Amino acid sequence: SEGVTFLSAPAEDKSLLFAPVDEAFSEAVQAPNAEKLCRDYRGRTVLTGASAVAGTSWMVVAKVDWGEVHQSVHERAWLLIALTMIMAASAGLLTRLILARRERHYMESELLLERQRAALSERVETLMKMATDSILLADQQDRIIEVNDQVFRDYGYSWDELQHLSLSQLRAPELREQYREQTRQVVR
Numbered sequence: 522s523e524g525v526t527f528l529s530a531p532a533e534d535k536s537l538l539f540a541p542v543d544e545a546f547s548e549a550v551q552a553p554n555a556e557k558l559c560r561d562y563r564g565r566t567v568l569t570g571a572s573a574v575a576g577t578s579w580m581v582v583a584k585v586d587w588g589e590v591h592q593s594v595h596e597r598a599w600l601l602i603a604l605t606m607i608m609a610a611s612a613g614l615l616t617r618l619i620l621a622r623r624e625r626h627y628m629e630s631e632l633l634l635e636r637q638r639a640a641l642s643e644r645v646e647t648l649m650k651m652a653t654d655s656i657l658l659a660d661q662q663d664r665i666i667e668v669n670d671q672v673f674r675d676y677g678y679s680w681d682e683l684q685h686l687s688l689s690q691l692r693a694p695e696l697r698e699q700y701r702e703q704t705r706q707v708v709r
Contacts (some may be wrong), residue, residue: 523550536666553630553649556568556569556570557569558587561584565586565587565588566569566588567585567586568584568585568587568590569582569583569584570582570583571583582658593602649667649669650669650670652669652671654671655671655675655676656669657670657691659687659688662687663688665683665687665706667690668680668683678690688704689701
């Protein structure tokens, strides 16, 4: 090669105008009609293309920084990453809002149910206090769990004594079997 003449001065450092050319770059320049990746006089990776000038020993070499080739791809990749992050954050926020709304609805439902239970409990308590009949509540094992004041008057037992009895034990001994059969029928 006789030498290299730059038709445009190197943009970053004017002192490189007559800088020696890297051997790999020089080889890339010598290959007509071929594009190659090589290092230029700045040590940067460039995409080069060379073409012979007809009727002369000259070659026209065009080069572009490899980073510039991919710059739009990198910009789009960053944009895509940013959009993906925004969408993920939006989806997370939307999910959180939906879950918060469901939780609020659940809590409101639970509060309403608790108020209804309290009102029902208050009615039952009032009914038990005001009733002139004996009212006994028992669990599935026939154990007494709650009574009204009339039970104490009718049966003569204290609360401590009643807690250790079953409903069948409040019946006369000869009626206990009949009571058990009636209870089975009611349960069925």
